[in-house]
Amino acid sequence: MTAKKTGYYCQKCGHFTSRWMGRCAGCGEWNTYVEEVVISSPKRGVMERREEPRPLDMVEPVDGQRRSTGMAELNRVLGGGVVPGSLILLGGDPGIGKSTLLLQVAGAVAFAGHRVLYVSGEESPQQIRLRADRLGVNSAGLYVYSQTNLEAVEEQLAKVNPALVVVDSIQTMYLSGITSAPGSVSQVRECTARLMRMAKEQSISVFVVGHVTKEGMIAGPRVMEHMVDVVLYFEGERHQTFRILRGVKNRFGSTNEIGVFEMSGTGLSEVTNPSSFFLMDHGSRDVAGTVVVPTLEGTRPLLVEIQALVCPTSFGLPRRMTTGVDHNRVALIMAVLEKRMGLMLGNCDAYVNVVGGVRIDEPAADLGIALALASSFRERAIDRRTVVMGELGLTGEIRPVTALDKRIREAAQLGFGCCIVPRQKGLPGQGTFRIQQAATLAEAFDMVF
Known part of the structure; x- marks a missing residue:
């Protein structure tokens, strides 16, 4: 039995080194290196299909139209709606309303006649049901699944065949082939790559919740933000009722738009006239x-x-x-x-x-x-x-x-x-x-x- 090769990954930026160092050579942070097993699998690409190069005018256009999220403010930030096959990363402070927003979106998409799979690694189905009742979300097309193993999630995707998947959160997901703990650089990077490959191959829109650090940045390696199609930040003061959704990356639209919401006891409501x-x-x-x-x-x-x-x-x-x-x-x-x-x-x-x-x-x-x-x-x-x-x-x-x-x-x-x-x-x-x-x-x- 051969020993597994280990190395040290920075938990801030994902920089790799073969020996421990006090200060990261990539981002300059101190005491961020953690020993993990080095992943030597060559299959890390998002698109594995073998194709010949083609002229741009010979490439077939995308037939699928943008899918509405049921919220005009969110559609505005996304550029008109969710693009099939896109991976969207949503970050924000704890308690700001990320899970509330995505549960309302899942309910609206399911109410429109599409199947939605809500995967939670932090809450049980009973807890999700309590919040759904408070938000008024109740649809037969919304499936709830509490799981942290990404392989098990992929098995359920084949059974449910959803149009939209919500993963809450990426830091709780893990792959059994990687021995490091959930939330580590290796797990987050490989799970994100697996979700991206799944979204592209099956034309499933995927929303992923990402935890943030004390500096307000999404936790995990910076390469995760480069892999996804859209990066959204949910901002606002916890002692105030309004929330601002801001796009910092969008491959399908502008990043200059913002969405304004108001938090209440029944969930997030859209603010159609932010100036007033x-x-x-x-x-x-x-x-x-x-x-x-x-x-x-x-x-x-x-x-x-x-x-x-x-x-x-x-x-x-x-x-x-x-x-x-x-x-x-x-x-x-x-x-x-x-x-x-x-x-x-x-x-x-x-x-x-x-x-x-x-x-x-x-x-x-x-x-x-x-x-x-x-x-x-x-x-x-x-x-x-x-x-x-x-x-x-x-x-x-x-x-x-x-x-x-x-x-x-x-x-x-x-x-x-x-x-x-x-x-x-x-x-x-x-x-x-x-x-x-x-x-x-x-x-x-x-x-x-």
Whole structure:
């Protein structure tokens, strides 16, 4: 009997080494190497069929249409629905609602007349039934199976013949031919490859739940995210009711779209108008340090409220804290305010927050952040019926933003009366909605204050 060859795999990135090392050479993390049996099987490919190369115009197009998930917000993020034969990875913090979302999707697809297999390695069928009753999910086409052995799952696939499979979660699945524990790099990588091969060969859409680390990244080797077709992250604060579904990889559509849901006692409900949802606490009076900014998430305009608080520091080094916006971007905007507008912010603490927990990455919010900081510093309120947008340059100029007509139209529909935008030609008219153009930060200050 020959001894099995072992090696050391990093549990963060999957880097392999023949001897133990304190620090990973791949990702730089400390104490992440775990000894595992080296898998020497040559059959790791997703597609094993032998075919001859063909010209692209001779390849048959895909006949299957996208399958609706029963949720318009999820369909939006996926690019219109689930593609047959795709493998979708869903990650998120514990308790954020991943299993709830996928159980509702499984119930909706089963209700539409398709067979669905829900595989759980963490819950018993009785526990799943309790949650299904609470969510109002009850369909004869939804099959529940509690199993962690992936070979056993494949046997049931041949019997049930489902159109959709949900695996909750990939860290609990294992293959008997691999001696390492479930959740290890070898198990996660090989199980993902087996699921991908199964999805492609049988044209089954597969949803896989992935645990996340304390840094918010999906646990397991990074190669897992490269193997799957779609990677989704479920975000949100546990003490708040809303959830945001964001796509970070999508082979069948855009990654700029987001889906907004609201968590309740009966499950997740879709938020069809996110702007009004995030602005429902927007005050009825003018308050210094607040401003509304129209942002763009994919093709959807989204109005969010930015709040800033500037106060004299009590320590030798001023504090800079941000939530929902990039910390370095705020520091840059404060430097522009101090250099170009003469606001002495060097001895002040500054706190910037995007209400509702939304994260803004686009530069169109620069002008809103600058005006909110200046409003708090000067103790002068901005009209609550005014929205602002624009990218801020280092010389104090305001640069144009994309999809300006969509942002203006969304603000007008929600009852705002004025919008400050970068100076450009061909701005659309919106009836009584007033549009003011500013080329520099000084001009925007004159309009607002």
